[in-house]
Amino acid sequence: MMQVEIITIGDEILIGQIVDTNSAWMGEQLNLIGLSVKQITSVSDKREDILKALELASTRAKVVLITGGLGPTSDDITKPTLCEYFNSKLVFKPEVYKEIERIFGSRGFVITDVNRKQAEVPECATVMPNHNGTAPGMWFEKEDTIYVSMPGVPFEMKGIMSDYVLPRLKERFTTQAIYHKTVLTQGMGESMVAARIEDWEKALPSSIKLAYLPQPGMVRLRLTGVDTNYERIKALVEAEAEKLIPLIDELIYGYNDDKMESVVGQLLAAQHATLATAESCTGGYLAHLITSIPGSSEYYKGSVVSYANSIKTALLDVKESDLEAYGAVSEQVVSAMAEGVRKIMGTDYALATSGIAGPDGGTPEKPVGIVWIALASASGTKTKLLNLGTNRQRTIHMTAINALSLLRKEISKKF
Amino acid sequence: MMQVEIITIGDEILIGQIVDTNSAWMGEQLNLIGLSVKQITSVSDKREDILKALELASTRAKVVLITGGLGPTSDDITKPTLCEYFNSKLVFKPEVYKEIERIFGSRGFVITDVNRKQAEVPECATVMPNHNGTAPGMWFEKEDTIYVSMPGVPFEMKGIMSDYVLPRLKERFTTQAIYHKTVLTQGMGESMVAARIEDWEKALPSSIKLAYLPQPGMVRLRLTGVDTNYERIKALVEAEAEKLIPLIDELIYGYNDDKMESVVGQLLAAQHATLATAESCTGGYLAHLITSIPGSSEYYKGSVVSYANSIKTALLDVKESDLEAYGAVSEQVVSAMAEGVRKIMGTDYALATSGIAGPDGGTPEKPVGIVWIALASASGTKTKLLNLGTNRQRTIHMTAINALSLLRKEISKKF
Structure with a gap:
């Protein structure tokens, strides 16, 4: 498989101020088009370290993807260093400046001299527009090796990769046909x-490989088939997936890039059904997941x-006496929350969460991590008790996923 | 400053299956004891890639910290490769086996042959016990360079680093003193x-370096001072920070590890004040940020x-006539939302958001990215119009940060 190297530039990575999430995303995307990452190297904002990293990477791979160090301020020295490496010089590119003007104009900002410098790029670079920021992507070729420099801000890098870099690399290097199918499961380790x-x-x-990709509360099963013929390998992978599905049917919530919240949204939309939520321990995160899907206003109130x-x-019309008798984290209260919000928002379905996310608030009977979830609908109210451990953020996330999963199973039954 | 290199071993990092969070933690811990990370290298579970990475790292640094590849399964080849690199051989160490017995016993597991192999380590290694797992840490010295091999599971690595590696490195190498101060700003690019x-x-x-660390909607300014004397460099960095603060006073929301949502929480708690929110375009994300802080129930209703x-x-008692006359994304409606939720929840402050997060719903007069935020309090209602561009997730995040910032400024005035 064609080898790629990733170089991430920035002192903030080396001193641990930020976690490099870019490399993992890039590695995953490259794999999907049949390219494999040989090495990831993180170096400081020092000229000689960057030069050395570029030189060594080019001895191991034909494609070198570089992120970071493209900000307009003085500590960002990637651009002059690239000029040195490619024996080029910075030139002002009007088309880059136009993009900066567009972005600044749409936000009502005034362009400073420092911003203007963002339009200076090495003369030998092919510019790739950055629709989400002012530092453009740059594509270089030198002695049979491709180098791509992109900003380190994740959503800017992802935009340039998706719009330009991945399609170009795929066109150039993907000779084998690759077909992926990912089966998404929830509810079992x-x-x-x-x-x-x-x-x-x-x-x-042997032409199909299986990878287990665990995430909190979920396991993704990715089938990757490689062959010379696309239609043949697609048919083979799909046939194997068809054999897999009945083995884990009740765990599967979607395929490929589906998200639990988008799958639930599609099911609601198909049914012309509406949803409301009442949240205690998830504190708005469940609503956030649901509304992160564009178009969610169609079904979410x-x-x-x-x-x-x-x-x-x-x-929510929860009874004072129930709160006193059972506590806020109880089957009675979470049911009342779901029924209450369903009534006041007038929806078909309502989800509710109540639990102890921690780190404080636990008791011997109800330790940190105990969570009740409820689903109210015309056919009554269902509840589930979860025990999610002591990590606050994980508990919040797992509660939301479990609540959505409860709803998904309820709606799916009706189809 | 004494240079350290980090090598993380494992295919799962290169294919993007897991994000390498170990390196950031190690970098931060090493910095705190005055050691600096020169480079982070991630390589596959291939013998020759590991050997090459070790060799190159030793040319740049006197300390090489290695994580990963120590599991008991066949794809973990770090141990035999270390034997090759150090010209050593695997030997069975009874003291390591005792630790494995202890851990398995406490979990009620039976030791298999595969687990027994975890007690085999290179003869030339000094073993550092792993109290959280079965693969021990190993310390090597060769030609003036120290190599440390640790498991890749984060909490196992952290235990060995904290208990053994960091104290030993500090004793041996810490000569320079380092002092960091990060000034956190919001509201300006x-x-x-x-x-x-x-x-x-x-x-x-010259003993102080400045780094700009941008995040969506925020810029962090990190001052790093290096000197032989800790008290002197601390005083110098703090003195420079004191000069910086008045220049950007209205932008600063906190220092070092502060988050906007924790700063606002601390201000509310200090005032014994309470907060409620009414969210349209943020869809629960503002509530989620606020409740991601442990103890937020003290001030958030x-x-x-x-x-x-x-x-x-x-x-929320928003008037039908206002919705019709001005639309949901308007100063009138967002003000009514803030005032409405403040009234029904009986809080001191209330924040509201209403905007067009996109991708749909924009009009020529109100394009995607237009957002109104409002803050209601006893002293009246303040509003702000934002123009945040077309990235849905970014608009949601920036709206929440701007809303919290509006509240922060309002509360800070009173101190």
Whole structure:
């Protein structure tokens, strides 16, 4: 497989001020088009370190992807260093300046001299527009090796990669046909899923590889087929996926790039059904996941984040006596929250969450990590008790995913 | 400053299956004891790639920290490769086996042959116990260079680093003193901040370096001082920070590891004041940021995510006539939302958001990215119009940060 190297530039990575998430995303995307990452190198904003890293990377790979160090300020020296490496000089590019003007104009900002410098790029570079920021992507070729320099801000880098770099690399280097199919599961750990599908996995043809990609609360199973013929390998991968599906049917919530929140949204939209939420421990995160999907206003009416108990009684009709008798984290209260928000928002479905995300608030009977979720609908109210451990952010995330999963299963039944 | 290199081993990093968070943590910890990371290198589980990475790292640094590839399965070849590199052989170490027995015993597991192999380590290694797992840490010295091999599981690596590696390195190498101070700003782009503080930056003493660390909607300014004397460099960095602060006073929301949402939380808690939110375009994300801070229930009562207009009128007392006359994305409606939620939740402050996050819903007069935010309090209602561009997730994030910033400024005035 064609080898690629990634170089991330920036002192902030080396001193641990930011975690480099770019490389993992790039590695995944490159794999999808049949290219493999040989090495990831993180170096400082020092001229000689960057030069050395470029030189060494070019001895190992035919493509070198570089992120970071393109800001307009003085500590960002990637551009002059690239000029030195490619024996080029910075020139002002009017088309880059136009893009900067467009971005600044649309936000009502005034362009300073420092911004103007963003339009200076090495003469030998082919510019790739950055629609999300002022530093453009740059494509270089030298002695049979391709170098691409991109900003380190993740969504700017992702835009340039998706719009330009990945399509160009695919066109140039992808000779084998590659077909991916990812089966998305929720509700069972990696090793238990592996045990369940062991026989199927062992019988996979040699042209198909299986990868387990665990995420909190989920396991993605990625099938990758490689062959000279696209239609043939696509058919083979799909046939193997068809054999896999019945083995883990109740765990599967989607395929490929689906997200739990988009799958649930599609199901609601197809049914012309509406949803509301009432959140305690998730504190708005469930609503955030649902509304992160464009077009969610079609089926989602809103949420009452009743962080304080007084809001649970005032807005959601939770009975004071239930709060006293059972506590806010109880099956009774979470059911009342779901039923209350369904009533006041007039929706078909309503989800509610109540739990102890921690680190404080736990008791011997209800330790940190105990969460109740509820789903109210015309056919009654369902509840589920979760025990999610002591990591606050993880508990919030897992609660939301479990709540969406509860709704998904309920709606799917009706199809 | 003494240079350290980090090598992370594992195919799962290169294909993007996991994000390498170990390096950032190690970089931060090493910095705190005055050691600096020269380079981070991620390589595959291939013998020759590991050997080459070790060899190159040793030409640049006196300390090489290695994580990963120590699992018991066949794809983990770090140990035999280390034997080859150090010209050593694997030997069974009873003290390591005892630790494995202890861990397995405490979890009620039976030790298999595969686990027993974890007690085999290169003869020339000094073993450092792993109290959280079965693969021990290993310390090597060769031709003046120290090599440390640790498991890749973050909490196992952190245990070995904290208990053994960091104290030993500190004792051996810490001669220079390092002091960091990061000034956190919001509300102005990197280049404009740079222009504002240009004279101050140029006059910085040579022992202090400035780095601009941009994040969506924010710029962090990190001052790093290096000297032989800790108290002296600390005083010098703090003195320079004192000169910087008045230049950008209205932009600064915190220092070092502060987050906007924790700073606002601390201000509210100090005032014994309470907060509620009413969200349209942020869709629960503002509530999520606020409640991501442990202890936020002390000052935060909740949110009404009024994604549908019917919820704005039913729950927040927004007038039907205002929605018709001005539209949901208007100064009038966002003010009514803030005032409405403040009233029903009985809080001191209330924030509201209404905007067009996109990609759909824009009009020529109100294009995608137009957002109104409002802050209601006893002293009246303030509003702000934002123009945030076309990236949905970014608009949601920037709106929430701007809303929190509006509140921060309002509360800070009172101190």
